Amino acid sequence: QVHLVQSGAEVKKPGASVRVSCKASGYTFTTYSITWLRQAPGQGLEWMGWITTYNSNTNYAQKFQGRVTMTTDTSTSTVYMELRSLTSADTAVYYCARSAKWGSPDYWGQGTLVTVSS
Amino acid sequence: DIQMTQSPSSLSASVGDRVTITCRASQGIRNDLAWYQQKPGKAPIRLIYVASSLQSGVPSRFSGSGSGTEFTLTITSLQPEDSATYYCLQHNSYPFTFGPGTKVGIK
Numbered sequence: 521q522v523h524l525v526q527s528g529a530e531v532k533k534p535g536a537s538v539r540v541s542c543k544a545s546g547y548t549f550t551t552y553s554i555t556w557l558r559q560a561p562g563q564g565l566e567w568m569g570w571i572t573t574y575n576s577n578t579n580y581a582q583k584f585q586g587r588v589t590m591t592t593d594t595s596t597s598t599v600y601m602e603l604r605s606l607t608s609a610d611t612a613v614y615y616c617a618r619s620a621k622w623g624s625p626d627y628w629g630q631g632t633l634v635t636v637s638s
Numbered sequence: 639d640i641q642m643t644q645s646p647s648s649l650s651a652s653v654g655d656r657v658t659i660t661c662r663a664s665q666g667i668r669n670d671l672a673w674y675q676q677k678p679g680k681a682p683i684r685l686i687y688v689a690s691s692l693q694s695g696v697p698s699r700f701s702g703s704g705s706g707t708e709f710t711l712t713i714t715s716l717q718p719e720d721s722a723t724y725y726c727l728q729h730n731s732y733p734f735t736f737g738p739g740t741k742v743g744i745k
Contacts, residue, residue, distance in 0.1 A: 565674075565682065565725055567734040581733035615681055624672035624729045626693070628681040 522546040524554075524616055524629035531635045537604040540632045542616030549597040550574035555619045556590060556601045558612040559631075566612075570619060571599060606636045640664050640728050644737035652745045657713040659740045661726035666706045670730035673702055673711045675722045676739075682725065686711065718744055 569580035617625030641664040669689035674682035686702035
């Protein structure tokens with residue numbers, strides 16, 4: 521069965537960076553992309569971008585361009601998302617999800633709460 | 639960016655009722671649309687993909703239809719466990735965008 525397991529909650533100060541990991545299992549890692557999404561408290565879902573795991577091509581939402589980096593480690597079937605220059609507006613639950621190229625995400629990780637507070 | 643709207647924003651219905659949620663795209667997206675169910679504190683679950691295909695393991699009371707700019711999610715006989723927020727997602731062009739959600743409650 522497909523599982524995506526994310527790293528634990530983080531508390532960061534404004535201006536800092538955060539890196540969230542997403543470890544995949546239960547399928548052939550390089551045959552699907554990993555999408556990152558987030559959800560601010562009490563708000564809707566926001567698509568951040570994705571990375572193709574077989575060649576590390578990325579596509580980031582313009583909103584996050586220059587501030588986000590997604591990387592993949594095929595040896596451990598893990599994808600990382602780093603977000604820099606954090607502000608309180610980045611406080612959210614961050615999700616990774618599996619997706620076929622151009623497809624909608626099917627299986628999701630459990631979410632990682634990132635809190636940005638001074 | 640493609641804007642997605644949903645109606646209604648919330649509804650309350652009785653067990654056994656038929657419920658319909660509408661999602662509209664600001665431009666045509668063919669059938670590149672998915673529906674998700676999210677319960678409080680949980681990750682979303684995909685119910686429907688490419689507008690009308692039922693995700694494996696999802697009860698058959700859920701169905702999706704539509705193409706182009708207008709889509710619907712139907713629950714034919716509402717159950718207590720269907721109390722949740724439902725989101726549509728377009729994956730036709732970047733950035734992919736979600737509707738604002740429809741909160742479904744049980745009377």
